[in-house]
Amino acid sequence: MTHELVEKSKKYLWLPFTQMKDYDKDPLIIESGNGTKVKDSAGKEYYDGFSSVWLNVHGHRKKELDEAIKNQLEKIAHSTLLGMTNVPATELAEKLVQLTPEKLTRVFYSDSGAEAMEIALKMAFQYWQNKGKTKKQSFIAMHNGYHGDTIGAVSVGSVDLFHDIYGPLMFKSLKAPIPNVYRSESEDPIQCRDECLHILEDLLKEKHEEIAALSIESMIQGAAGMVVYPDGFLKGVRELCSKYDVLMIVDEVAAGFGRTGKMFACEHENVQPDLMAAGKGITGGYLPIAVTFTTEEMYEAFYDDYEKLKTFFHGHSYTGNQLGCAVALENLRLFESENIVGQAAEKADYLRDILQELYSLAHVGDVRQLGMMCGIELVASKETKEPFPFEKRVGYHVSLKMRELGMLTRPMGDVIVFMPPLVSTKEELADMTAIMKEAITEVTAVVV
Numbered sequence: 001m002t003h004e005l006v007e008k009s010k011k012y013l014w015l016p017f018t019q020m021k022d023y024d025k026d027p028l029i030i031e032s033g034n035g036t037k038v039k040d041s042a043g044k045e046y047y048d049g050f051s052s053v054w055l056n057v058h059g060h061r062k063k064e065l066d067e068a069i070k071n072q073l074e075k076i077a078h079s080t081l082l083g084m085t086n087v088p089a090t091e092l093a094e095k096l097v098q099l100t101p102e103k104l105t106r107v108f109y110s111d112s113g114a115e116a117m118e119i120a121l122k123m124a125f126q127y128w129q130n131k132g133k134t135k136k137q138s139f140i141a142m143h144n145g146y147h148g149d150t151i152g153a154v155s156v157g158s159v160d161l162f163h164d165i166y167g168p169l170m171f172k173s174l175k176a177p178i179p180n181v182y183r184s185e186s187e188d189p190i191q192c193r194d195e196c197l198h199i200l201e202d203l204l205k206e207k208h209e210e211i212a213a214l215s216i217e218s219m220i221q222g223a224a225g226m227v228v229y230p231d232g233f234l235k236g237v238r239e240l241c242s243k244y245d246v247l248m249i250v251d252e253v254a255a256g257f258g259r260t261g262k263m264f265a266c267e268h269e270n271v272q273p274d275l276m277a278a279g280k281g282i283t284g285g286y287l288p289i290a291v292t293f294t295t296e297e298m299y300e301a302f303y304d305d306y307e308k309l310k311t312f313f314h315g316h317s318y319t320g321n322q323l324g325c326a327v328a329l330e331n332l333r334l335f336e337s338e339n340i341v342g343q344a345a346e347k348a349d350y351l352r353d354i355l356q357e358l359y360s361l362a363h364v365g366d367v368r369q370l371g372m373m374c375g376i377e378l379v380a381s382k383e384t385k386e387p388f389p390f391e392k393r394v395g396y397h398v399s400l401k402m403r404e405l406g407m408l409t410r411p412m413g414d415v416i417v418f419m420p421p422l423v424s425t426k427e428e429l430a431d432m433t434a435i436m437k438e439a440i441t442e443v444t445a446v447v448v
């Protein structure tokens, strides 16, 4: 049975972000899951060390979430949000608005983080058109930013490995630097932050009349390799956007819903975005729902008689899906009743302590963490911070070794991503850390 399934997967599938030549060598088919573990079709169990790519919150097969979907199924699975709404989408919108920063009062649904970002970009663009400031048409994007894989989201992204090839397809955006303390000369967070803010201010001073919005990941760049901003950076960016009348789009797709030890990461610095994208953890990792939040002021710029042509002409077939909204509602109820955000903050403190051990390894250059989002950067030399040669694929081989040892995760280059479900127990966190340690030690010992 397993062999047959593996052969079928090789014959028919083309997987996202995957060199299929790698998959054909090391195929894997997940069949079930329970708590923080998933099981493959051959019966081998693995810790879900990356929350099934940054989604899972309460573990797999959480009874209440399973029930919420079953209960909703008794009523209806889906109906459209074009021109009408449904019960769970409406209830969820109210709940979400209560949780988000105060200025964000409107909810626009979609199905993925990339779409939530596309919507934010189009809303920002049209806002200025609707307001008659027609010159404001371009965007500022951050170096190494990642907002998803559709063309608009890629246009404000800049992870070269993923994005370079699509250059000719993208709309142009201006790039501003992100303070990467580990890779900076001084390694002084404050100096590093202020240098970046100065460069951003120079750019805004010169170009603000043509700039509609700036897009930035909240508090930490995930896909860039878990790069945590120095204190005050996000707040500094907010202040500059306000000063130069540029909208601020904050991407909370990875960091939102408790992942950093706050419900939304921008709460760490009391930042109020004009637009905010969220997704991933919103359904506890169950179904594809995403949201673009915005302010009443933005909303009002689109609210007029139809003939004025200010309508936001955007939507998707499954927008506001009832099963998805029902499970998201139950997810948020669990956030409250099980104090998930408080738990995550406490677990993160524990993790910070045990992850320190990794510094003792010969090739661990940096251990970065914000809440339950962690990145371990592997380098050829700790003294010079020289990376391993690209073709050695050290991060990839470490992840294969971890898989052998019973834990799944996906690296970003040579940064090992560790992002366990928020409810992982301390014992499980210690187990997972031990697996990382063993895999890093074994693999790096043979590369050099």
Ligand SMILES: *Cc1c(COP(=O)(O)O)cnc(C)c1O
Pocket (backbone or CB within 6 Å): 111, 112, 113, 114, 115, 117, 146, 147, 148, 149, 217, 222, 223, 251, 252, 253, 254, 255, 279, 280
């Ligand atoms: C995952 C992610 C996205 C894209 O979300 P999808 O649901 O995969 O389209 C956007 N921004 C950030 C910061 C992400 O981590």
